[in-house]
């Protein structure tokens with residue numbers, strides 16, 4: 385009974401994410417394309433993009449994160465509601481990409497906030513972003529609702 389309820393609640397949670405876009409560079413254009421009518425994000429129950437971190441529980445970081453911008457990303461993440469999830473979209477977000485050796489670029493957003501799903505590519509196409517979203521759905525479903533981390537703050541890196 386509890387397992388069935390957990391599965392149902394996990395399904396409801398994964399199908400009602402409130403995303404916040406954090407576009408930083410060229411990858412952001414593919415992210416914006418993915419939000420358009422051609423790919424129809426509404427199928428995933430997340431058609432409304434939130435402009436405020438306080439109304440979001442998922443953030444898509446797309447593009448090159450600089451050290452100068454890193455505190456802003458951390459502040460936005462801290463303001464998001466728990467439980468929350470992070471997608472790192474593109475080589476730059478994953479590891480710094482082409483600019484990994486640069487003095488000004490963070491070599492991976494996981495140095496600043498915990499990442500749940502990595503979406504490789506330079507840039508990843510919208511299909512890649514949707515693949516990452518499906519992987520995140522699987523992760524949320526496995527985490528469950530009752531046994532999940534609801535109400536508990538995450539351990540920060």
Ligand code: SF4
Pocket residue numbers: 409410411412446447448474475476477481482505506507508
């Ligand atoms: S991964 Fe490629 S497309 Fe994406 S921000 Fe970096 S250089 Fe631009």
